Amino acid sequence: MVKSNIVIGLDIGTTKVCVVVAEKDDLGKLNVLGKGRANSEGLQRATVVNINKTVDAISKAVADAERESSIKIKGVNVGISGAHVHCIYSNSEISVNQSGIVNESDVRRFLEKAKTNIRYLDIDHEIIHVIPQEFIVDDQDGVLDPIGMAGTTMRGSAYIVVGLRTKIRNIKQCIEKAGLEVNAMTFEPVASGLAVMKESEKKSGTVVIDIGGGTTEVAIYIDGAIRYSEVIKVAANDVTHDVAYGVKALNDVAEELKIRYGCAYSKMLEDDEEIMIDGIEGRPRKSFPKSSLTVIIEARMMEIFELARDIIKRSGYSDYLNAGAIITGGGALLPGTLELARDILGLDVRTGYPEGVSGGIKDAVNNPMYATVMGLVAHSLENNLYQDYGMAEPSSAPPPPPPPRTAPPASQQPEPASSGGEQAQEQQQPAGSKFVDRLKKFWDQL
Ligand SMILES: Nc1ncnc2c1ncn2[C@@H]1O[C@H](COP(=O)(O)OP(=O)(O)OP(=O)(O)O)[C@@H](O)[C@H]1O
Numbered sequence: 001m002v003k004s005n006i007v008i009g010l011d012i013g014t015t016k017v018c019v020v021v022a023e024k025d026d027l028g029k030l031n032v033l034g035k036g037r038a039n040s041e042g043l044q045r046a047t048v049v050n051i052n053k054t055v056d057a058i059s060k061a062v063a064d065a066e067r068e069s070s071i072k073i074k075g076v077n078v079g080i081s082g083a084h085v086h087c088i089y090s091n092s093e094i095s096v097n098q099s100g101i102v103n104e105s106d107v108r109r110f111l112e113k114a115k116t117n118i119r120y121l122d123i124d125h126e127i128i129h130v131i132p133q134e135f136i137v138d139d140q141d142g143v144l145d146p147i148g149m150a151g152t153t154m155r156g157s158a159y160i161v162v163g164l165r166t167k168i169r170n171i172k173q174c175i176e177k178a179g180l181e182v183n184a185m186t187f188e189p190v191a192s193g194l195a196v197m198k199e200s201e202k203k204s205g206t207v208v209i210d211i212g213g214g215t216t217e218v219a220i221y222i223d224g225a226i227r228y229s230e231v232i233k234v235a236a237n238d239v240t241h242d243v244a245y246g247v248k249a250l251n252d253v254a255e256e257l258k259i260r261y262g263c264a265y266s267k268m269l270e271d272d273e274e275i276m277i278d279g280i281e282g283r284p285r286k287s288f289p290k291s292s293l294t295v296i297i298e299a300r301m302m303e304i305f306e307l308a309r310d311i312i313k314r315s316g317y318s319d320y321l322n323a324g325a326i327i328t329g330g331g332a333l334l335p336g337t338l339e340l341a342r343d344i345l346g347l348d349v350r351t352g353y354p355e356g357v358s359g360g361i362k363d364a365v366n367n368p369m370y371a372t373v374m375g376l377v378a379h380s381l382e383n384n385l386y387q388d389y390g391m392a393e394p395s396s397a398p399p400p401p402p403p404p405r406t407a408p409p410a411s412q413q414p415e416p417a418s419s420g421g422e423q424a425q426e427q428q429q430p431a432g433s434k435f436v437d438r439l440k441k442f443w444d445q446l
């Protein structure tokens with residue numbers, strides 16, 4: 001089997017399906033070799049509702065990406081999202097092996113136990129990721145990488161992402177019907193975060209808000225790792241529907257109006273103007289003031305950011321977002337979005353574009369809409385999920401050293417497990433320290 005360094009990301013979004021073929025360049029950046037995109041009509045709020053339409057869109061996007069990259073696509077890292085995906089904190093405790101020095105097999109047992117400790121994971125759900133959070137070796141807490149440490153017991157927590165089996169199966173089915181394999185699945189907020197965040201932001205505390213067509217994903221990163229996430233079922237397509245409803249126009253016209261004249265922040269509107277549109281099916285042309293359009297758009301965008309603000313509060317991390325917020329996804333392109341977000345969230349805000357991209361067609365993906373797909377290829381690269389000639393091998397390279405840990409909120413440290421007692425709590429116990437990259441990698445591959 002010929003080894004390649006090609007990675008493929010597939011984002012099956014509510015409004016578009018896109019595929020990116022990339023490789024790692026000499027500087028470690030993502031060199032984009034090809035991109036394919038197709039309109040998506042088989043999904044509602046990031047969930048497949050029409051298999052055939054989704055398969056067609058995947059096939060078209062894949063064909064375009066293959067043509068552009070001259071790479072035959074076999075396996076993909078696909079994004080998973082939707083309100084059915086949720087996260088659970090699971091605590092675990094194990095005895096360290098007889099040598100008294102923590103080794104990789106201890107960590108594996110620890111994580112396996114965290115996985116099995118989700119007592120109430122019903123048969124309808126399956127695990128998408130298990131992301132280690134915190135290790136406590138004997139009484140030493142805040143351990144980033146426990147391997148090599150002396151101790152007798154090891155406890156801590158993991159962040160477990162689960163989704164509805166049937167909805168995940170539908171995604172897999174669409175990919176297989178399009179003649180591809182699923183190399184990996186990645187929770188979309190994990191991918192978007194990876195694409196748009198700088199390392200400094202990840203460490204100092206950032207919330208990433210991806211406003212897509214059908215869903216808004218909120219993910220909180222503290223001390224280098226994802227700590228909390230939720231998917232909201234209100235997004236940028238709702239803005240379009242509101243415009244259609246408000247000015248009584250077809251959806252396509254409303255979408256055009258939103259993109260051409262739309263603004264999410266009424267305070268930015270200086271001069272009002274009349275906007276003319278054709279009447280539906282031969283009805284007379286009509287006009288309305290731009291300020292009315294802004295009021296409609298602002299109301300829905302406010303709702304999105306208020307829901308995001310509620311999530312941030314619920315997470316318990318609102319005081320720890322030192323770097324502020326990153327707004328990404330197609331919804332971030334609406335003028336006035338940053339200003340509105342800043343007002344409602346009370347955070348410093350910037351727009352999230354995919355980072356660390358090189359190559360001749362990098363401009364083609366330099367758009368918040370492609371944050372997820374670029375994060376999917378970045379995640380594949382991190383995990384050595386190489387494709388092309390059938391490669392999907394775990395890394396043998398040593399992991400980078402973990403960054404220094406900043407002090408987590410004491411109130412949010414996981415409860416120490418009682419002797420032999422493990423527990424799993426849904427979105428309740430944010431952990432306190434940085435992930436160990438290599439553990440995350442091999443756990444993702446389990
Ligand atoms: N220039 C623009 N100005 C304003 N809105 C835009 C612009 N371009 C795209 N959008 C909006 O972005 C949304 C699509 O965003 P995106 O491509 O991130 O969604 P998706 O990934 O298909 O959906 P989801 O993530 O919810 O499954 C649409 O509602 C579209 O109207």
Ligand SMILES: [Mg+2]
Nearest residue numbers: 013014212372
């Ligand atoms: Mg999306």
